[in-house]
Amino acid sequence: MTSVVHVVGAGLSGLSAAVRLVEAGRTVMVHEAASHAGGRCRSYHDPQLGMSIDNGNHLVLSGNGATFAFLNLVGGREAVAVHARAEFPFIDLSSGERWTLRINEGRVPWWILDPGRRVPGTQATDYASILRLLSARPGTTVSDVLSCEGPLYERLWRPVLLAALNIDPKEADATLAAQVLRETFGEGGQACRPVLARGGLSDAFVDPALRFLKQRGAVVRYGSRLRRLAYEGGRVVGLVLDNGSIPLTPGDGIILALTPKAAADVVPGLDSPMDHRGIANIHFRMECPVGMPRLTGVVNGLSDWIFAHPGRISVTISAANPDVMSRRELAHQIWTEVSYVTGRYMTGLSDAPPPWQVIREKRATFAATPGAARLRSRTRTEFRNLFIAGDWTDTGLPACIEGAIRSGEKAARVAMETNRLAAKAP
Numbered sequence: 001m002t003s004v005v006h007v008v009g010a011g012l013s014g015l016s017a018a019v020r021l022v023e024a025g026r027t028v029m030v031h032e033a034a035s036h037a038g039g040r041c042r043s044y045h046d047p048q049l050g051m052s053i054d055n056g057n058h059l060v061l062s063g064n065g066a067t068f069a070f071l072n073l074v075g076g077r078e079a080v081a082v083h084a085r086a087e088f089p090f091i092d093l094s095s096g097e098r099w100t101l102r103i104n105e106g107r108v109p110w111w112i113l114d115p116g117r118r119v120p121g122t123q124a125t126d127y128a129s130i131l132r133l134l135s136a137r138p139g140t141t142v143s144d145v146l147s148c149e150g151p152l153y154e155r156l157w158r159p160v161l162l163a164a165l166n167i168d169p170k171e172a173d174a175t176l177a178a179q180v181l182r183e184t185f186g187e188g189g190q191a192c193r194p195v196l197a198r199g200g201l202s203d204a205f206v207d208p209a210l211r212f213l214k215q216r217g218a219v220v221r222y223g224s225r226l227r228r229l230a231y232e233g234g235r236v237v238g239l240v241l242d243n244g245s246i247p248l249t250p251g252d253g254i255i256l257a258l259t260p261k262a263a264a265d266v267v268p269g270l271d272s273p274m275d276h277r278g279i280a281n282i283h284f285r286m287e288c289p290v291g292m293p294r295l296t297g298v299v300n301g302l303s304d305w306i307f308a309h310p311g312r313i314s315v316t317i318s319a320a321n322p323d324v325m326s327r328r329e330l331a332h333q334i335w336t337e338v339s340y341v342t343g344r345y346m347t348g349l350s351d352a353p354p355p356w357q358v359i360r361e362k363r364a365t366f367a368a369t370p371g372a373a374r375l376r377s378r379t380r381t382e383f384r385n386l387f388i389a390g391d392w393t394d395t396g397l398p399a400c401i402e403g404a405i406r407s408g409e410k411a412a413r414v415a416m417e418t419n420r421l422a423a424k425a426p
C-alpha cells in the first residue's frame, strides 16, 4: 500500500510542504480547518469595499530565494511584480521631509557614501554602528547592541526592523534582526528590490499551489480541523479531525503546519512561542494618483507603510496594539496622513475618507523577542513520523513568507529522508 503524508494546515508552510512532496511523487492529503487555504497570507472579497483585498499588505524582497523557487514551481511567478531597483521612498511626517533610499545593486554598499542615496541627516560613518548588531550574541535585544536613537535609527533601522520583525525593534531579538540585515542589505540591492503580488496574495501564492496539488492528485480537505493525534510506540498512529478519524499505516507521516498554539495543543511537550504582535491594515477605496510610489515608508506617523494598489490605498501599522483606538478613529486619523502623503500627487482630497476598511490581525506574528527565539520548534519531534513546519519554527528568520516556505520545504525533505531510512532498515 502507498504511504501517505498528511499535511495539517494549508497556510504557506503547509502548501510549500505539500507541493514539494507531490513534486517528489508522494501521496499527500492536506487537512485545513478553515473553508479556504492561505492562512495568514490570502485574499478575500470584502463586502464593505466591494472588492477583493488581501488579509494584510505583504511585501517580499527579490532576495527571498525560497519564495521565488516556490512561485516558479507552482506557476505563480508572473503574478508578482519585482521593482526594477531597490528604492524606497520615505516621508517624515513631523518635518514634511521626503527622500528615497537607493541601495546599489552589488554587495559593496557604496550607497552609504552618496548623500543622494542614504538617509538625510546622516553621515557615512554613522552606518558602521550596525556592525555591532551583526555580531550580536543570542539572548540579546537590538537595544543591547545598537543605539536606538538619532536620525539613522529613526529613519532607517527602526522602520526596516519594525517591518521585518513586527515588534518594537528595541525589544527584538538581535540575532534575528542581524539575520534579516545579512539577507537584505548584506546582499546588496539585488536582494532588496520590493516584490508585490499584482492581483493579490491568493492569485500569486495560494491558487497556483492548489492547482499544482490538484493536478498531481493531492487531496485538500477544508473544514477539517485536527483535534487530537493518537500516539503509540514513539509514533503517531492516528489523526482525529472534525470530519472523522484517520488511522495511519507504518509508512505514513504527518507534517503539522499550524499556528504555534494549535501545534502545542496536539503535541505533548512541544516548545512554541505564545506571545504575539498584531498588524493593522487600513484600506481606502480610491484610484491611486498618477506618480504615487507603490510603497512609501512613513516616519513619525501612526502609519508605517503606505501601499498604492490598483483601486485602493492601503496602510500598514506594524506591531499594532489593536485596542488603542476605535476602527472609525483609526480610519479617520490614517486618512489625514494618507491625504498629506498623497497631496503631493493629487489635489481636492476630501477631509472625510473614501470607503474604508480596517483589518486588525491580533496574532499576526509571534513576538520576535530573545525569549521566543529559544522556544522555536525544530522540524523533527520525538515522534518518528511527526514533523513541524510554520513561520514560528526554527527558520532563523522572523515570521514571514520566506520563513514559512523554507520551513515547509524542510519538513517535506526531512519527512522523505526519514521515510527512506525507515524503508531501508532491516
Ligand SMILES: Cc1cc2nc3c(=O)[nH]c(=O)nc-3n(C[C@H](O)[C@H](O)[C@H](O)COP(=O)(O)OP(=O)(O)OC[C@H]3O[C@@H](n4cnc5c(N)ncnc54)[C@H](O)[C@@H]3O)c2cc1C
Pocket (backbone or CB within 6 Å): 008, 009, 010, 011, 012, 013, 014, 031, 032, 033, 034, 037, 038, 039, 040, 041, 055, 056, 057, 058, 059, 060, 224, 225, 226, 227, 257, 258, 259, 262, 279, 280, 281, 361, 363, 364, 365, 389, 390, 391, 392, 399, 400, 401, 402, 404
Ligand atoms: C497582516 C499580516 C501582514 C503580514 N505581512 C507580511 C509581509 O509583508 N511579508 C512577509 O513575508 N510576511 C508577512 N506576514 C507573515 C506571513 O503572512 C506569515 O509568516 C505566513 O503566512 C505564515 O504561514 P504559515 O503557514 O506558517 O502559518 P498560517 O498562515 O497561520 O497557516 C496555518 C494554517 O493552519 C490552519 N489551522 C490552524 N489550526 C488548525 C487545526 N487544528 N487543524 C487544521 N488546520 C488548522 C489555519 O487555518 C491556517 O490555514 C504578515 C502576516 C499578517 C497576518
